[in-house]
Amino acid sequence: MNFTIPKQLGRFLVTGGAGFIGSHLVDNLLAAGAERVVVVDDFNDYYDPRTKWQNIAAHLGNTRFRLEAADIRDRDRLNKLARDERFDCIVHLAARAGVRPSLTEARLYQDVNIGGTLHLLEMARQQNCRHFVFASSSSVYGPTAAPPFREDAPLMPISPYAATKAAGELMAHTFTHLYGIHAVCLRFFTVYGARQRPDLAIHKFARSIAARQPIPVFGDGSTLRDYTYIDDIQQGLAGAIRYTAEGATPFEVVNLGESQCISLNRLISVLEQALGEKAILHRQPEQPGDLPLTHADISKARRLFGYAPDTAIEDGIANFVSWMRWRDHKAQAA
Numbered sequence: 001m002n003f004t005i006p007k008q009l010g011r012f013l014v015t016g017g018a019g020f021i022g023s024h025l026v027d028n029l030l031a032a033g034a035e036r037v038v039v040v041d042d043f044n045d046y047y048d049p050r051t052k053w054q055n056i057a058a059h060l061g062n063t064r065f066r067l068e069a070a071d072i073r074d075r076d077r078l079n080k081l082a083r084d085e086r087f088d089c090i091v092h093l094a095a096r097a098g099v100r101p102s103l104t105e106a107r108l109y110q111d112v113n114i115g116g117t118l119h120l121l122e123m124a125r126q127q128n129c130r131h132f133v134f135a136s137s138s139s140v141y142g143p144t145a146a147p148p149f150r151e152d153a154p155l156m157p158i159s160p161y162a163a164t165k166a167a168g169e170l171m172a173h174t175f176t177h178l179y180g181i182h183a184v185c186l187r188f189f190t191v192y193g194a195r196q197r198p199d200l201a202i203h204k205f206a207r208s209i210a211a212r213q214p215i216p217v218f219g220d221g222s223t224l225r226d227y228t229y230i231d232d233i234q235q236g237l238a239g240a241i242r243y244t245a246e247g248a249t250p251f252e253v254v255n256l257g258e259s260q261c262i263s264l265n266r267l268i269s270v271l272e273q274a275l276g277e278k279a280i281l282h283r284q285p286e287q288p289g290d291l292p293l294t295h296a297d298i299s300k301a302r303r304l305f306g307y308a309p310d311t312a313i314e315d316g317i318a319n320f321v322s323w324m325r326w327r328d329h330k331a332q333a334a
């Protein structure tokens, strides 16, 4: 994987850096020679916080790494951190990330995903940190977007989660306009791979199939998703970081997908093959807030970042299953 950072950016703040995507980014930034990587993460219990501690355990003794176990809603803590550290680039990944729980916890999503994002943008402004990367989502497109989704399609969120991500993009645009912060908002399309969140379908299904438990299948299995492998997302994150430093425009919204559409039924059969087990299907009605289809047009990412995702779903799932088995084996041995 091609992960390089520009020379002028040495000091990074990664919010949500103990999570799935964030912890891979921290690994890659440190491996690429970043001078300082500070993680802000609140280790909340949306899923087992021990998983998040494991994700970053390898770096806890690294003098180039600092962990700030803090909530991005806590402005005083962020202000204190901003007095202690100077950042060249903020990569803001912390969020309440599930679509379905956002239907019952809209206020929490608003507070963390909109209020928290505003705090990070304010920190960038106060610090004169001009490079900002924000994790947005394919969910901002809504159910009527024409595939493949292009970044200039109208924003049509149908869940509180999606609405908070759309709001984050707009806030980032506002700060670019007012204060000259160079921002790239990345619309991630369902990311998977080692350390994937346990609430996401691939992880949930793989565990249940391996344990010969039924898996909940919403709808008839014809829904289509653009599943993006974690290494490809990291390549895109590196591209976005470089773009904030060297790109020609101060604000961009960019899709990061694999640009392959996989039906839920096909995903299940790829998982069955990798696990060597037949899935037991528990059919359920489609869920409100879920999109019937996601499909990224990635021509902009190719053009701006040289983004070139190249992981076939069969290979990515095989890697994921190997990781899951390795982790289970380690847990049993402990």
Ligand SMILES: NC(=O)c1ccc[n+]([C@@H]2O[C@H](COP(=O)([O-])OP(=O)(O)OC[C@H]3O[C@@H](n4cnc5c(N)ncnc54)[C@H](O)[C@@H]3O)[C@@H](O)[C@H]2O)c1
Pocket (backbone or CB within 6 Å): 015, 016, 017, 018, 019, 020, 021, 022, 040, 041, 042, 043, 044, 046, 052, 070, 071, 072, 073, 092, 093, 094, 095, 096, 097, 112, 116, 135, 136, 137, 138, 187, 188, 189, 190, 191, 192, 197
């Ligand atoms: N994984 C995907 O498929 C996907 C798709 C689209 C967008 N995204 C976005 O990418 C980002 C990372 O997602 P992920 O899958 O790695 O999720 P994750 O839950 O594994 O990581 C998010 C991290 O943010 C932390 N966090 C949450 N609320 C916080 C708060 N108030 N203060 C400080 N830290 C907080 C969590 O503890 C967690 O470690 C999120 O913004 C998510 O919305 C992810």
